Amino acid sequence: MRVLAVIGTRPEAIKIAPVIRELATRPGVEVVTCSTGQHRTMLDQVLSLFDIRPDHDLAIMAPNQTLNDITVRVISALKPVLAETKPDVVLVHGDTTTAMASALAAFHEGIRIGHVEAGLRTHDMKHPWPEEMNRRVIDVVADLLFAPTRRSRDMLLAEQLGGTIFVTGNTVIDALFAMTERIGSDDALRRQLDEQFSFIDPTRRLVLVTGHRRESFGDGFRNICDALARLAERPDIEIVYPVHLNPNVNVTVREALAGKPNIHLIAPLEYLPFVYLMGRAHIVLTDSGGVQEEAPSLGKPVLVMRDVTERPEAVAAGAVQLVGTHSERIVSAVARLLDDAQRHASFARCINPYGDGHAARRIADVLTGGAFSPFVASTPLKPEP
Numbered sequence: 001m002r003v004l005a006v007i008g009t010r011p012e013a014i015k016i017a018p019v020i021r022e023l024a025t026r027p028g029v030e031v032v033t034c035s036t037g038q039h040r041t042m043l044d045q046v047l048s049l050f051d052i053r054p055d056h057d058l059a060i061m062a063p064n065q066t067l068n069d070i071t072v073r074v075i076s077a078l079k080p081v082l083a084e085t086k087p088d089v090v091l092v093h094g095d096t097t098t099a100m101a102s103a104l105a106a107f108h109e110g111i112r113i114g115h116v117e118a119g120l121r122t123h124d125m126k127h128p129w130p131e132e133m134n135r136r137v138i139d140v141v142a143d144l145l146f147a148p149t150r151r152s153r154d155m156l157l158a159e160q161l162g163g164t165i166f167v168t169g170n171t172v173i174d175a176l177f178a179m180t181e182r183i184g185s186d187d188a189l190r191r192q193l194d195e196q197f198s199f200i201d202p203t204r205r206l207v208l209v210t211g212h213r214r215e216s217f218g219d220g221f222r223n224i225c226d227a228l229a230r231l232a233e234r235p236d237i238e239i240v241y242p243v244h245l246n247p248n249v250n251v252t253v254r255e256a257l258a259g260k261p262n263i264h265l266i267a268p269l270e271y272l273p274f275v276y277l278m279g280r281a282h283i284v285l286t287d288s289g290g291v292q293e294e295a296p297s298l299g300k301p302v303l304v305m306r307d308v309t310e311r312p313e314a315v316a317a318g319a320v321q322l323v324g325t326h327s328e329r330i331v332s333a334v335a336r337l338l339d340d341a342q343r344h345a346s347f348a349r350c351i352n353p354y355g356d357g358h359a360a361r362r363i364a365d366v367l368t369g370g371a372f373s374p375f376v377a378s379t380p381l382k383p384e385p
Contacts, residue, residue: 002030003114003367004087006078007054008038008070008098011290013046014271016093016116018174018360020052026368032085036074036098037061042245045270050175056081067097067130074101075108082109089114089144089367093171094289095128095135107141115163116171116363118145119152120289120310127308128289129215135310139163146363148354149313149377168362169375173355176294179275193276197240199264204238205282207231207334211253211305212244213287220325221249224305225256227330232262237338239263240277282344283337285330292320293354301347303333313353313377318346353377 005020007013023031035043035054040061047054058081060073074097082090082105090106092099093116106113115138125132139145139156145163147153148170156165183190200206211224232239243253243265257263269277275294278284284295287305295302296319307324314320323329337344356375365372 001028001089001368002032002085002087003089003091004032004034004082004085005091006034006036006098006102007043007047007093008036008074008102009096010039010042010046010271011288012093012096012099013043013050013052014175014290015171016091017046017050017052018171018178019091019116019363021050022360022364023367026364029364029368032056032087034058034078034081036070036077036102038070038074038096038098042268049271056085070097071101074098075105078102078105079109082106082111087111091116092138093117095120095131095138097130097134100134100137103138103141112144113138113142114144114146114363114367115139115142116146116168117148117152118142118163118165119147119154119156121152121155122308122310124308127215127306128213128310131289132310144366146359146366148359149375151313166362166366166372167374167376168366169355169357169359169377170293171355171359171363172290172293173297173352174357174360175271176275176297177357179272180279180298182272183276183279193273196273197277197280200240200280201238204236204262205338206277206280207237207239207283207285208277208281209239209241210244210284210286210288210291211241212246212249213306214248216287216305216325217248217252220305221252222256223325223327224330225253227327227334228257228263229260230327230331231334232260234262234338237262237282240266242266242269242274244268283334285334296320297352297354299348301337301344303330303337305330311354317353319349319353321347 033054034056036058058077089112091114092102142163145165146168284300284302292311296314302320303323323333
């Protein structure tokens with residue numbers, strides 16, 4: 001059996017790496033990896049971390065590329081790869097333009113498609129944009145729908161699609177557990193990470209920030225920056241913000257926050273140091289989908305700077321709160337978690353609504369015809385509002 005895994009961005013690489021590594025251990029399975037290079041540097045860092053060397057590199061990244069540019073280049077460049085490798089299944093992850101275009105390319109060639117992280121929905125095509133459209137398109141054409149949770153399964157069932165659905169848990173938890181184990185078991189690595197972030201005052205509580213969503217460009221990021229500047233006036237916290245390279249984010253954030261006391265604007269982090277920082281954080285403030293899944297698994301309260309989320313399981317469990325990109329809501333929500341120890345504790349229970357670390361094994365079992373046992377999450381009681 002030959003599986004072609006197509007990867008284009010850092011989040012895809014983090015989440016599909018456990019599946020590639022698991023499939024590589026299965027007898028009779030040949031895994032071929034193709035990088036589109038949609039995000040060049042950040043993608044290569046993750047592939048190196050998981051010791052994955054792409055067999056094909058489409059190298060599509062270009063300055064000022066548009067979504068249409070990416071879509072056209074991926075479909076065109078992937079065609080000869082499909083003809084050469086003749087895969088039994090093309091495996092894509094999530095909701096990126098790489099994943100959507102790769103699924104269409106495979107569909108046009110009559111090749112079976114497996115969609116890892118299928119069934120996530122906000123039912124709002126503009127939030128997140130273009131991800132909501134991308135994942136719906138993939139699910140329509142996919143043959144194997146690897147839904148991370150029962151809710152995502154229910155979304156797929158409601159749409160009456162043609163693919164077969166399997167509830168696997170989310171592979172990001174597999175990747176997260178692998179990194180936390182590596183950090184915890186390697187004293188030299190831990191000392192290296194401690195030194196890398198020695199600028200953080202251990203006597204202050206750490207607020208870790210990530211933000212990159214296209215729908216927040218402009219006023220959204222200006223509001224976020226205003227909230228961070230106001231929060232940084234507190235003497236009891238430090239804010240660390242690895243700033244995305246996209247100029248729509250980078251320029252706005254640095255113009256608003258550079259030089260502010262208690263705010264550290266740093267370059268984007270590789271995955272391992274970022275997991276380390278999540279472990280040290282008191283609160284995580286983010287618009288990232290993956291961080292919404294990872295931080296609750298580490299017992300970290302998460303405030304999501306979006307109005308809607310396709311990952312409501314941790315919201316229902318009480319570990320995540322939506323605050324949008326409204327300055328007052330962000331400041332108020334962070335302050336409540338800082339000033340109310342009981343509220344922080346109720347958010348910070350270590351829960352895993354998204355996975356148990358065995359999602360990759362379940363996906364590999366499906367692809368190889370093995371016995372399948374679905375992921376079942378336990379949901380703790382929701383804290384008082």
